[in-house]
Amino acid sequence: MKVTKFGGSSVSNAEQIKKVLNIVNADPERKIVIVSAPGKRTSDDTKTTDLLIRLYEKVIEGLDYRPKQEEIIQRYADIVYALEMDDAMLTTFDHTLTQYIVNLKSKPSRLLDALLSCGEDFNAQLIAAYNNSQGIPTRYISPGEAGIVVSDLPQNAQILDQAYENLYQLRDYKEKLIIPGFFGISRQNFVVTFPRGGSDITGAIVARGVRANIYENFTDVSGIYRAHPGIVKQPQVIDEITYREMRELSYAGFGVFHDEALQPLHKDRIPVVIKNTNRPDDLGTFIRHDREINTNNVVSGISCDTGFTVINIKKYLMNRQVGFTRKVLGVLEDYDISFDHMPSGIDSISIIMRSKEIKNIEEQVLNDIRKHCDVDELGVEHDLAVLMVVGEGMHRIVGTASRITHALAEANINLKMMNQGASEISMMFGIDVNDAEKAVKATYEYCYNGKCLLT
Numbered sequence: 001m002k003v004t005k006f007g008g009s010s011v012s013n014a015e016q017i018k019k020v021l022n023i024v025n026a027d028p029e030r031k032i033v034i035v036s037a038p039g040k041r042t043s044d045d046t047k048t049t050d051l052l053i054r055l056y057e058k059v060i061e062g063l064d065y066r067p068k069q070e071e072i073i074q075r076y077a078d079i080v081y082a083l084e085m086d087d088a089m090l091t092t093f094d095h096t097l098t099q100y101i102v103n104l105k106s107k108p109s110r111l112l113d114a115l116l117s118c119g120e121d122f123n124a125q126l127i128a129a130y131n132n133s134q135g136i137p138t139r140y141i142s143p144g145e146a147g148i149v150v151s152d153l154p155q156n157a158q159i160l161d162q163a164y165e166n167l168y169q170l171r172d173y174k175e176k177l178i179i180p181g182f183f184g185i186s187r188q189n190f191v192v193t194f195p196r197g198g199s200d201i202t203g204a205i206v207a208r209g210v211r212a213n214i215y216e217n218f219t220d221v222s223g224i225y226r227a228h229p230g231i232v233k234q235p236q237v238i239d240e241i242t243y244r245e246m247r248e249l250s251y252a253g254f255g256v257f258h259d260e261a262l263q264p265l266h267k268d269r270i271p272v273v274i275k276n277t278n279r280p281d282d283l284g285t286f287i288r289h290d291r292e293i294n295t296n297n298v299v300s301g302i303s304c305d306t307g308f309t310v311i312n313i314k315k316y317l318m319n320r321q322v323g324f325t326r327k328v329l330g331v332l333e334d335y336d337i338s339f340d341h342m343p344s345g346i347d348s349i350s351i352i353m354r355s356k357e358i359k360n361i362e363e364q365v366l367n368d369i370r371k372h373c374d375v376d377e378l379g380v381e382h383d384l385a386v387l388m389v390v391g392e393g394m395h396r397i398v399g400t401a402s403r404i405t406h407a408l409a410e411a412n413i414n415l416k417m418m419n420q421g422a423s424e425i426s427m428m429f430g431i432d433v434n435d436a437e438k439a440v441k442a443t444y445e446y447c448y449n450g451k452c453l454l455t
Ligand code: ASP
Pocket: 007, 008, 036, 037, 047, 049, 050, 119, 120, 181, 182, 195, 196, 197, 198, 199, 200
């Protein structure tokens, strides 16, 4: 059995929905389908989910929200009319939005989740109804009916183990099932959404729950590129990548697949394939537990993310002081700051975090470190970019780091920091944000365009 998920651009209009259903109906194993909310139809369009956020803002600010609500309903009306469907469901959708607004106005975070969920929920109902009207037995299943029970933290749902047991019963249905992505129902009976892009997470949870053989994730690209196509011209598509590599690359900016979606799949080793709705015959990228390594794929991909801040600390004889790092990290914990990397020397440590973590509290954090940790020097640097070179092959191939640093040196890029974890699956380089694109290009050229064949 396959679980198949379609992203926002794949279900953004009638034409795309027809493509989706052709793909679904062509394969009897594609029985369980997860859909996103209608995404952008053109590059300057707005995603339905973003329209729902605007609607929420208008309600909360006490402004006239009705035009926004009409704009949202119009998105579905465009699809309903183009598919020549009965428009009665549009009245139901409008009524659902109104009910949520009236009932949850005094509970803003609940209202936000409820409104957000409508993007996928309406789309799933519509797509199921249309496929049925075409003579293919199809059923809409809400996350509540499917048993997707989640924790009760608004916009940050976590799946509860009970959900996996509940989902197994979906195997018994004879019809094709269409389930909206992006949200579950808490034990307190509230709609709770996953983080943005969370339909991938629903797909992964359902795939694990029904013990699918594969989780197919359809989007608008034919797989995952080895580097961002906006930086490298026509980068190669990755044919296979491991869960661990994918996690590292998504962390540093690869947006094709949600990193939280890997967790449910990882445990039962359910493979994922990222495919293109517009070119369904392209092979796509497989994400699995293991992959074949050869001289051309030592490095799986290269990504570079910006928006990091680093705290640099120097302390003479730091390596002999027991508990020094704990005290520093204790300060971060007091301010609820999560950090990402901590390269260290014998007398220095650098703590790298997303800038948003420390924004507005930087002075207090530095003062507390001074107060509690008796440092010799303390400094902070903004505008750091993090270059990640990721590949399972690196632990077997001697000299990868040397070759990559050589490429960066040739491009005249100053490496402020370097880090390689014990797993040797990725190398992290802290660089100036202005060097970010140059670094990706230089490393890519070196790894894949023959400038350096890793042998
Ligand atoms: N519609 C939601 C979003 O735009 C979830 C998703 O599409 O995966 O974030």
